[in-house]
Amino acid sequence: MRHVWTIAMREFKVYFTSPIAYIVLTIFAVIFGYFFTTGLAFFLDYSASMAAQGGGMGAPTMNVNQFVVEPALGNMSIVLLFLAPMITMRLFAEENRSGTIELLLTSPLRDYHIILGKWLAALLLYGCLLLVALLNLSVLFLYSSPDWKPVAVSLLGLLLMGGTMLALGTFLSTLTRNQIVAGALTFGLLLLLWVLNWISSFESSTVGRLCEYLAISPHFEQFSRGVVELKDLLYYLSAISLGLFLSKRSLEALRWKA
Amino acid sequence: MIKVESVTKRYGPNTAVNNISFEVERGEIVGFLGPNGAGKTTTMRILTGFLPPTSGTASVGGFDVQESPIEVKRRIGYLPEAPPLYPEMEVGAYLRFVAGIKGIPSKEIGRRVDCALRRTSSESVRDTLVGKLSKGFRQRVGLAQALIHNPEVLVLDEPTSGLDPKQIIEVRRLIRSLAGEHTIILSTHILPEVSETCGRVIIINEGRIEASDTPENLTAQLQGATTIMLDVEGPEEGVRERLLDEPGVRQAVRQGGGDGRVTWRVEGEKDERLPRRLAAAVVGSGWGLYSMQPVGLSLEDIFLKLTSDEEAGSPDAGPVEEQAEAGSEEESAAGDGQAEET
Numbered sequence: 001m002r003h004v005w006t007i008a009m010r011e012f013k014v015y016f017t018s019p020i021a022y023i024v025l026t027i028f029a030v031i032f033g034y035f036f037t038t039g040l041a042f043f044l045d046y047s048a049s050m051a052a053q054g055g056g057m058g059a060p061t062m063n064v065n066q067f068v069v070e071p072a073l074g075n076m077s078i079v080l081l082f083l084a085p086m087i088t089m090r091l092f093a094e095e096n097r098s099g100t101i102e103l104l105l106t107s108p109l110r111d112y113h114i115i116l117g118k119w120l121a122a123l124l125l126y127g128c129l130l131l132v133a134l135l136n137l138s139v140l141f142l143y144s145s146p147d148w149k150p151v152a153v154s155l156l157g158l159l160l161m162g163g164t165m166l167a168l169g170t171f172l173s174t175l176t177r178n179q180i181v182a183g184a185l186t187f188g189l190l191l192l193l194w195v196l197n198w199i200s201s202f203e204s205s206t207v208g209r210l211c212e213y214l215a216i217s218p219h220f221e222q223f224s225r226g227v228v229e230l231k232d233l234l235y236y237l238s239a240i241s242l243g244l245f246l247s248k249r250s251l252e253a254l255r256w257k258a
Numbered sequence: 259m260i261k262v263e264s265v266t267k268r269y270g271p272n273t274a275v276n277n278i279s280f281e282v283e284r285g286e287i288v289g290f291l292g293p294n295g296a297g298k299t300t301t302m303r304i305l306t307g308f309l310p311p312t313s314g315t316a317s318v319g320g321f322d323v324q325e326s327p328i329e330v331k332r333r334i335g336y337l338p339e340a341p342p343l344y345p346e347m348e349v350g351a352y353l354r355f356v357a358g359i360k361g362i363p364s365k366e367i368g369r370r371v372d373c374a375l376r377r378t379s380s381e382s383v384r385d386t387l388v389g390k391l392s393k394g395f396r397q398r399v400g401l402a403q404a405l406i407h408n409p410e411v412l413v414l415d416e417p418t419s420g421l422d423p424k425q426i427i428e429v430r431r432l433i434r435s436l437a438g439e440h441t442i443i444l445s446t447h448i449l450p451e452v453s454e455t456c457g458r459v460i461i462i463n464e465g466r467i468e469a470s471d472t473p474e475n476l477t478a479q480l481q482g483a484t485t486i487m488l489d490v491e492g493p494e495e496g497v498r499e500r501l502l503d504e505p506g507v508r509q510a511v512r513q514g515g516g517d518g519r520v521t522w523r524v525e526g527e528k529d530e531r532l533p534r535r536l537a538a539a540v541v542g543s544g545w546g547l548y549s550m551q552p553v554g555l556s557l558e559d560i561f562l563k564l565t566s567d568e569e570a571g572s573p574d575a576g577p578v579e580e581q582a583e584a585g586s587e588e589e590s591a592a593g594d595g596q597a598e599e600t
Contacts, residue, residue: 006358010347017346103342103403106306107359108331255309 007117015125028129036072036136043067064146073154074224081190088169089183091118096177115247122166150226157223160236167243174250259284259441265314274300276465287437289456290445297465298445302413306336335409339416341400345389360407374402394425414444484526485553491519492545
């Protein structure tokens with residue numbers, strides 16, 4: 001475990017000595033901040049007008065969780081589609097290019113130390129993004145009392161979805177020595193997994209349902225409503241395992257062909 | 259300490275290493291000598307566990323490279339041809355990271371980093387970004403990286419490539435200073451490096467081991483003939499006939515000169531008294547003898563001889579001998595040409 005941590009810490013620091021961390025954090029902060037403030041402003045206007053009309057009888061109950069938190073976090077999954085490749089593209093591609101992979105592979109490390117360490121570093125940077133989101137949401141907790149449990153579940157869902165995207169990105173980064181190629185492949189794959197969901201909307205057969213199950217985003221919907229379903233949890237955990245397992249295989253293959 | 263048994267490595271249809279076997283004793287410095295693409299790096303990568311062999315086994319310190327890679331890797335310090343450096347890290351931080359992944363306990367890391375920096379005399383760059391280091395320091399930090407866990411075996415792939423002459427001398431001195439404590443395998447295509455630093459040479463070409471011995475023995479072994487350069491003033495044809503008359507002389511080749519003074523290259527059977535007899539013959543005929551010089555077969559000749567082409571690898575010594583002589587002739591001819599020009 002110490003080895004995993006050593007690798008993760010080095011990788012995490014590199015994010016902050018290069019511009020990547022700042023770019024990713026800025027993009028996320030700006031977009032999330034925009035969605036959150038506009039969502040909040042809309043909610044305030046709407047609830048004020050409801051109150052002015054007398055509300056009370058028959059009017060739907062206004063819920064901060066449902067009207068502000070849920071859409072803001074839900075939108076984030078699209079932003080992730082762009083940010084995940086930026087986070088993972090250099091992980092192995094850079095080591096392959098500069099030859100430093102030779103140092104890692106000739107050190108007394110297991111392959112999974114290297115892969116878990118790198119994925120963990122990516123996850124930590126992603127965790128920083130979630131902290132930015134949490135910072136925004138904390139305003140709600142200061143001036144109101146939203147239910148914290150759905151927020152926590154949403155964040156867990158985001159963490160799992162992000163973990164999945166980062167694991168797939170980690171795998172694709174092992175395949176090449178070119179960061180751009182790794183990034184493009186990752187973006188392509190994530191986009192594909194994204195649009196699979198659209199197929200299910202006009203194809204109701206088994207194929208449609210299969211596509212819906214394979215797509216990344218539908219599994220987040222339940223999380224964003226504060227519901228943890230076993231099938232979603234299993235989907236993300238197995239997708240993460242698959243990504244990391246493929247990375248390990250790819251690292252082994254690297255040795256055979258290098 | 260290191261044992262390689264009939265290791266073969268193929269990349270698709272290409273055979274990079276073809277059935278090589280050798281052993282290295284504890285504390286030895288062994289040099290892999292061979293032209294580029296001979297299979298030196300591949301052999302080293304197999305030893306360090308970076309590449310699996312297609313067939314055959316290799317072991318380090320009694321541990322098989324394939325079966326217990328972690329144990330092997332713990333015992334090996336490896337400097338690849340391009341030092342594996344992270345340009346965005348400071349030297350100190352880089353070495354602490356390497357110490358960490360080599361499994362050094364956290365408490366000892368600081369001390370080991372100091373020690374590695376001191377041994378490679380690179381304390382002055384501790385706080386420098388790796389990316390800003392000069393080539394010489396990059397190589398030293400690369401060595402420091404290989405030394406940090408005080409491994410029993412050091413594998414150095416062309417440790418002096420790309421350095422300036424002063425740096426080369428420093429790195430060689432450093433390598434020699436490491437001998438004894440560590441078993442060292444280094445590869446190079448530079449000959450003096452081997453005779454200066456290594457106790458044993460393994461000449462490798464096209465994936466096969468052509469020879470393995472001490473530099474001195476290798477030179478002696480392959481010197482089956484005596485070659486002498488003579489600078490004689492006298493009638494050309496007469497001198498040639500007289501030289502060839504001498505028993506044991508196989509051939510006398512005109513190398514250059516003019517105005518009645520000719521440089522001859524005389525090759526004969528191995529005979530310590532041949533120079534003396536040749537001198538007597540020349541002087542006895544009333545000609546002038548200006549200089550006489552036995553020509554030793556340098557490591558360079560041996561290297562060329564063993565690696566110059568496909569046939570050189572055949573166990574049959576006959577054609578090898580001839581090739582070497584042809585090679586040396588060209589060289590000395592070129593040398594003479596230069597001498598005349600100046």
